Amino acid sequence: MREDSKTKKSLTYVFVSIVMILFIFPFYWTLVSAFKPERNLVLGSITLLPFEFTTSNFIEIFTATDPAKDVTLFLRNSFSVSIMVTVISIAVGILAAYAISDYLFKGRDFLRSSMLLVFLFPPILIASPLMYQLRGVFGWRDSLIGLALINSATVAPIAVWLISSFFENVPEAMRESAALDGASPLKILKDIIIPQSRSGIFAAAAFCFIYSWGDYLFASRFITTNRLSTVPVGLARYLGSQYIEWGGLSAATFITSLVVLIVFFPFVKKFLRGFMAAGTKGS
Amino acid sequence: MGLKKSIEELIKERPYVLFIPVLALVGFMYVYPISTLITETFSHGIEGIGLDNFAETFADGRFWDAVENSIIWTGGNMAVQLSVALGIAVLLNRKFKGRSISQTLILAPWIIPMAAAVVIWQWLLMPTIGFINQSMIELGIIASPIAFFSDPNLAMGTLIGINSWKYIPIGVVFVLAALRTIPEEVYEAASLDGAGSFRQFKDITFPMIGPRLWFVGIILFAWNFSSFDLIWLTTRGGPDVTGTTTLPVYIYRNMFVTFQRERAFVAGFIMMLVVLIFAIFYFRYMLGGEE
Secondary structure, X not given: OOOOHHHHHHHHHHHHHHHHHHHHHHHHHHHHHHOOOHHHHXXXXXXXXXXXXXXXXXXHHHOOOOHHHOHHHHHHHHHHHHHHHHHHHHHHHHHHHHHHXXXXXXXXXXXXXXXXXXXXXXXXXXXXXXXXXXXXXXXXXXXXXXXXXXXXXXXXXXXXXXXHHHHOOOOHHHHHHHHHOOOOHHHHHHHHHHHHOHXXXXXXXXXXXXXXXXXXXXXXXXXXXXXXXXXXXXXXXXXXXXXXXXXXXXXXXXHHHHHHHHHHHHHHHXXXXXXXXXXXXXX | OHHHHHHHXXXXXXXXXXXXXXXXXXXXXXXXXXXXXXXXXXXXXXXXXXXXXXXXXXXOHHHHHHHHXXXXXXHHHHHHHHHHXXXXXXXXXXOOOOHHHHHHHOOHHHHOOHHHHHHHHHHHOOOOOOHHHXXXXXXXXXXXXXXXXXXXOOHHHHHHHHHHHHHHHHHHHHHHHHHXXXXXXXXXXXXXXXXXXXXXXXXXXXXXXXXXXXXXXXXXHHHHHOOOHHHHHHOOOOXXXXXXXXXXXXXXXXXXXXXXXXXXXXHHHHHHHHHHHHHHHHHHXXXXXXX
16 A cells, blocks of 8 residues: 555564564563572673573572572462452442442442542652551551551552453443342342452452562561561662672562563453543543 | 351342452551551641641652652553553564564563562672673773662662563563454555554554453553552662662551651651552542443
């Protein structure tokens, strides 16, 4: 149709490559650095492939005896917290989302919008008084369950936001026929709405997981011992230490990132649909 | 069975009871901190409403540095992220091999923890042995290494760059989702009418995704305005003490490092006012279209 389409096409590839390199190369560099021996790194090796390939960085971080560098422990703690946050958020999220999708009541749209607003609220504004509340008033600190509860308060609202938009996609006819059969509200939720929205619920769960996985502010203030540190806190502390072993730190960072990438990538499209759908209803 | 029945009845009559669990969770974690923030802000001075904390904080030059930096930070990040995200989204919306995988892969920086992004970029930008300095020196672009984080002229730009690297991707996929709602035929018709790429963008793409762009802007504003991890973990608000100190960093430093809590509370109160104004716009946008 157009004579310039061939040059246009190759230009597209050039630009796409530049963009993808900008956003993906830093990951590649982290991975390559993780496979280079430390002595190469301190000399400033910038070869794009490790010419002395080693797995010692990975072995070292997983066999560390120094509790401040015990990546296995950090990963385990992060897993515990993120899984608790996900379970709590999805459970309370499903209930509230069901009210939004299946019932008309006063203030419904306001409540739904408030959920996203709570999620967007600056954490720094509650961090300090919240620590005082939990430590001073409840004598509570250094608890992974506590950290999970704190994070759930931020994450559960976004679960409501996401899940409600998936619930709304369940065909009206299915609800009506079940209601005609005399099914109760909770039975409709359990037998129709949830099974029909399974992939959406998984997408919301994946988002809850990665979001709490990334929390640094709350984790660093609420947890004071190495033994209970999550990965972001561990990485930050490592980064602040006198002598940084970049090979080991790169390995730890790559694994940390890989976990959330694996969890979230399968659900990207679904997550986006849910997130945007609820946000652009009025337009 | 009686209890279950009555719960079912309750849901039918008052469906908002389903909100109780999530509201209890949010209430427990937010109500006390926010009320503390407000009462502590006005805790010193004449009984009832004490404004001494304000006087003290407003006399602190670093507070005004933080306000100025917050404006630069939020404005700079928003400008970079929205414009670049829009450009990349239009690019990735073209037809090319690997389009689908690119649209997913590009999200990687946004998915990882900020602490991980900090490690990745600290390492890339290391003064002597970092990849970027080393390669530029070997290519003869620069003679001596650049101190990206500690040069007062560069620190803010460096951090805005890293933060944008992390948030442009979510902007891209949001805009892509918006672009997908424009039917292909509209462009075909415009092409037949002889409208070039730029005209098509200006007259079709931009107006049609406008409302959704607002949504992207709202989300990005909130994230940029409240961002803390990146700045704290790289420069601690420096160089020159306040070089990259935004309001969240100012609050954190006064609250947990120098223990000048009054200042932290006042700065927090000011942030809260911004959030309130933001909330008014937010609800206008969210609830406005449904009347």
